Amino acid sequence: MLNPSSLVHPLNDPSLAADLDRLFEITASKRDIVAFTGAGISTESGIPDYRGPNGVWATQNPPTLGDFRSNPETRREYWENRFERYPVLASTRPNEGHIALTRLRKAGLLSYVITQNIDGLHQDAGIEPDRVLELHGTAREVKCLDCDRRWDAESIHQRQADGDMAPGCEVCGGPLRAATVLFGEPLPNGAIESGLEISRQCDLMLAVGSSLIVQPAAKIPLVAKRAGAALAILNLSETPLDAVADLVVRGPAGIILKTLAHRLVP
Ligand code: NAD
Ligand code: ZN
Secondary structure, three states, X not given: OOOHHHHHOHHHOHHHHHHHHHXXXXXXXXXXXXXXXXXXXXXXXXXXXXXXXXXXXXXXXXXXXXXXXXXXXXXXXXHHHHHHHHHHHHHOOOOHHHHXXXXXXXXXXXXXXXXXXXXXXXXXXXXXXXXXXXXXXXXXXXXXXXXXXXXXXXXXXXXXXXXXXXXXXXXXXXXXXXXXXXXXXXXXXXXXXXXXXXXXXXXXXEEEOOOOOOOOOOHHHHHHHHOOOEEEEEOOOOOOOHHHOOEEXXXXXXXHHHHHHHHHOO
16 A cells, blocks of 8 residues: 655655766765755745745744834834744744754764854754854854944843843843845954855855855855866755756755765765
């Protein structure tokens, strides 16, 4: 009798299985792999991506920096919303995609993860913090927009739980916000330069779960390719770099990375 789950399992799709063989062949000869990750690697942990129907963009309208600075009402709404969502952020766990990348890292095959994500899940999965380049900052920390001091998000959440629902900087009184990058805001100092440098040195870039359209981050896989690295794109939907990639694997990142890691590091 047919097992119904086998009908839908991605690895039972012959073309995906062939792509996985090809991914293994490309990866097996490489010694310096860099993963470039986007929101799609974290959807299997329950965090919506950016552009899907339930994506952050469709369901929330993040304030602009100018509005955030000038309008106390905007800050109050932001912090109330963050208070409600914090328990979800704090309880999210890495999935098998994050864990597979850590396996490659521990085997000495992966040198860096360059991520557009702000969720901290690569570090939770065991990649050393100095090997994760967060291009768009982190939601795990809160910063003062005036003096740039930082706190971990948990301590600010605790202040809210104690009744300070729109917390300000304890040192200078400036406005506090998650240490993430808003539209129109520059990336953290030196982040893109470091990302480009790392990408020029690797011999394989795995671009995982990214639409590859958010600039300047999306330059990174292209620069890696132009500098001589192989480029493999693992993503559910099309990207503008599919045509230049050595391989495109269209399927869920978790099972694809898990299978790859088990083959490379048995
Ligand atoms: P994006 O939403 O533009 O693209 C995500 C891509 O991942 C899509 O092309 C989608 O088809 C694909 N995808 C979704 N689930 C997948 C899965 N299970 N396996 C393989 N592919 C999958 O994301 P982006 O390119 O990272 O750009 C979005 C911006 O939003 C980034 O700047 C990021 O900072 C921010 N963001 C971060 C998070 C997070 O930290 N987890 C979540 C949402 C948005
Ligand atoms: Zn301050």
